[in-house]
Amino acid sequence: MAMNTLKSPFNIPNGRCIEGKWHKNRYKIQKELGRGANGVVYLAEWKGRKVAVKISDNHLTITSETNVLKALSKAQGIALGPSLLDVDDWEIGSRKFSFYAMEYIEGEHFLQFIKRKGMVWLDILILQLLSDLQSLHERGWIFGDLKPDNLIVTPLPVKIRCIDVGGTTAIGRSIKEFTEFFDRGYWGLGSRRAEPSYDLFSVAMIIVNAYYPDRFPKKIGGIQQLQKMIVQKNGLHKYEPILLRALTGKYHQAKEMRLDLLTFGQKKIKKNQPSRPLKAKVPSNPPQSKQKRTAGWLETIFIFLIISLFYSLYIFGQIG
Amino acid sequence: MKQGTIKQILLITDGCSNEGEDPVAMAALAKEQGVTVNVIGVMKNDTIDEQGMKEIESIAEQGGGVSQVVYTEMLSQTVQMVTRKAMTQTLQGVVNRELKQILGSETEMEDLPPEKRGEVFEVVEELNDTVNLDVLILVDTSASMKYKLPTVKEALLDLSLSLNARTGNNRFSVFVFPGKKQFVNKLMDWTPNLDTLPSIFSKLSSGGMTPTGPAIKEALRHFTKKRSIRGLLTANGDEYFEESV
Numbered sequence: 258m259a260m261n262t263l264k265s266p267f268n269i270p271n272g273r274c275i276e277g278k279w280h281k282n283r284y285k286i287q288k289e290l291g292r293g294a295n296g297v298v299y300l301a302e303w304k305g306r307k308v309a310v311k312i313s314d315n316h317l318t319i320t321s322e323t324n325v326l327k328a329l330s331k332a333q334g335i336a337l338g339p340s341l342l343d344v345d346d347w348e349i350g351s352r353k354f355s356f357y358a359m360e361y362i363e364g365e366h367f368l369q370f371i372k373r374k375g376m377v378w379l380d381i382l383i384l385q386l387l388s389d390l391q392s393l394h395e396r397g398w399i400f401g402d403l404k405p406d407n408l409i410v411t412p413l414p415v416k417i418r419c420i421d422v423g424g425t426t427a428i429g430r431s432i433k434e435f436t437e438f439f440d441r442g443y444w445g446l447g448s449r450r451a452e453p454s455y456d457l458f459s460v461a462m463i464i465v466n467a468y469y470p471d472r473f474p475k476k477i478g479g480i481q482q483l484q485k486m487i488v489q490k491n492g493l494h495k496y497e498p499i500l501l502r503a504l505t506g507k508y509h510q511a512k513e514m515r516l517d518l519l520t521f522g523q524k525k526i527k528k529n530q531p532s533r534p535l536k537a538k539v540p541s542n543p544p545q546s547k548q549k550r551t552a553g554w555l556e557t558i559f560i561f562l563i564i565s566l567f568y569s570l571y572i573f574g575q576i577g
Numbered sequence: 578m579k580q581g582t583i584k585q586i587l588l589i590t591d592g593c594s595n596e597g598e599d600p601v602a603m604a605a606l607a608k609e610q611g612v613t614v615n616v617i618g619v620m621k622n623d624t625i626d627e628q629g630m631k632e633i634e635s636i637a638e639q640g641g642g643v644s645q646v647v648y649t650e651m652l653s654q655t656v657q658m659v660t661r662k663a664m665t666q667t668l669q670g671v672v673n674r675e676l677k678q679i680l681g682s683e684t685e686m687e688d689l690p691p692e693k694r695g696e697v698f699e700v701v702e703e704l705n706d707t708v709n710l711d712v713l714i715l716v717d718t719s720a721s722m723k724y725k726l727p728t729v730k731e732a733l734l735d736l737s738l739s740l741n742a743r744t745g746n747n748r749f750s751v752f753v754f755p756g757k758k759q760f761v762n763k764l765m766d767w768t769p770n771l772d773t774l775p776s777i778f779s780k781l782s783s784g785g786m787t788p789t790g791p792a793i794k795e796a797l798r799h800f801t802k803k804r805s806i807r808g809l810l811t812a813n814g815d816e817y818f819e820e821s822v
């Protein structure tokens with residue numbers, strides 16, 4: 258028996274066709290993509306095209322999520338979530354389901370992508386995410402349930418996309434759906450009222466999650482615990498000033514955090530440039546370590562160049 | 578814009594009742610009086626007894642509410658999800674009744690084409706945020722619940738955090754059972770915030786009986802006590818959603 262008594266589990270076999278009661282579109286189920294508390298998402302074929310179909314026996318979930326997707330698609334050219342294709346009901350025997358068809362977003366989950374391609378990509382993806390959030394917020398919405406599981410990275414061009422708009426909430430209301438680790442209320446760092454800083458807290462925790470793939474349990478909670486976890490982790494430590502600001506609600510807009518993340522990348526380079534103290538030390542250092550240092554320095558420059566390259570490509574893509 | 582109040586009992590328990598009235602009957606009574614009963618079953622380390630599970634589901638079913646069985650660690654998220662689901666369910670009922678009045682006898686939200694449904698749902702969402710909510714939390718503190726109480730407390734604080742982010746007003750009240758002398762003890766009267774939950778809560782533990790039915794009955798009395806005058810004025814006792822002036 259499932260733990261969840263809210264839903265009765267269902268399975269639709271591959272190859273089966275479902276037909277909408279109202280619009281008569283037919284979808285051929287290909288495979289299950291995933292299931293959550295509120296329904297099952299399938300990959301399906303519709304008019305020779307791959308689409309994702311979310312099916313639920315609770316029509317309220319479907320109605321609520323399609324309302325959000327509709328509102329988001331009014332925002333032209335902004336592809337934060339999947340675009341909505343169809344909403345309908347499917348009746349089979351005495352059972353009634355509601356479903357919607359949306360764009361199938363093909364790619365890799367966020368953490369998996371970073372694990373495979375390296376941490377260089379973390380900044381880039383977060384910068385992309387922050388500019389998408391900025392436009393979402395400007396349209397009066399808060400994503401809510403922002404977490405790596407809801408982020409998919411599509412290849413070529415590498416672009417971050419959000420799926421699962423179940424938590425997306427109009428600004429000023431109370432957050433509809435959240436996940437504890439990414440929820441500021443859980444850590445005792447703010448309310449669950451939908452405002453931009455709510456999402457920015459989650460973005461900071463996504464960066465933390467990239468360095469702690471297994472996450473960590475709440476002990477004392479609050480900023481003390483989070484700061485400790487940030488400072489003691491190699492690589493994550495350097496983000497401390499930005500993360501602390503985001504975690505304590507100092508950023509009111511996504512673009513402020515984005516700007517800090519951008520300029521911080523450049524500052525880092527300046528710091529590592531062989532300035533006076535380094536030169537002064539050189540003579541007393543064994544040659545080997547000198548070599549290492551130059552190598553490290555070159556590497557940083559190289560990474561910086563790569564990041565700027567991808568970034569300008571990204572900006573270019575946005576304009577084009 | 579109309580302002581209403583949703584009334585809920587949230588029962589948190591881990592097993593079967595074994596004393597007094599049938600809890601399912603008491604839940605049915607609550608529903609008749611316009612109070613929804615939601616139940617959260619806290620699982621004993623991995624084992625779940627069929628009978629307890631059945632009772633949990635039946636109470637919520639009869640009480641017009643939502644039930645969910647969880648492990649202790651999942652409690653916080655579950656408590657707030659169950660409360661919200663039940664609110665939406667109640668509001669949908671209200672909206673359906675209005676639809677029937679406007680559109681004729683057998684029309685419910687589900688019978689509308691998806692596009693229209695979306696518009697109606699916006700009304701439900703709006704109400705969800707603005708409606709006033711009274712939640713009476715009824716906690717089973719029998720011996721087997723003892724170690725779970727600190728987690729229950731945390732979940733309740735979390736619930737008030739979530740609900741207080743809404744525009745509408747909230748009132749919470751906390752009862753525990755079994756009481757020392759009576760079936761049930763009032764721990765906290767109506768208050769807008771659960772932060773003031775007394776610290777003895779986590780240390781409560783009482784042996785013996787689990788009088789779930791009598792506890793629901795007593796909780797119901799606490800609702801009607803407040804409403805007795807208004808109750809006399811409104812002939813229609815079966816409204817889940819009470820419009821106030």
Ligand SMILES: Nc1ncnc2c1ncn2[C@@H]1O[C@H](COP(=O)(O)OP(=O)(O)OP(=O)(O)O)[C@@H](O)[C@H]1O
Pocket residue numbers: 290291292293294295296297298309311339359360361362363406407420421422423
């Ligand atoms: N448009 C889409 N394109 C590709 N894959 C998708 C799409 N939508 C959902 N998925 C896949 O289906 C999985 C389940 O999605 P969904 O968002 O419905 O549920 P969830 O996040 O697991 O849980 P919940 O319903 O509780 O929010 C996702 O993790 C994702 O892998």
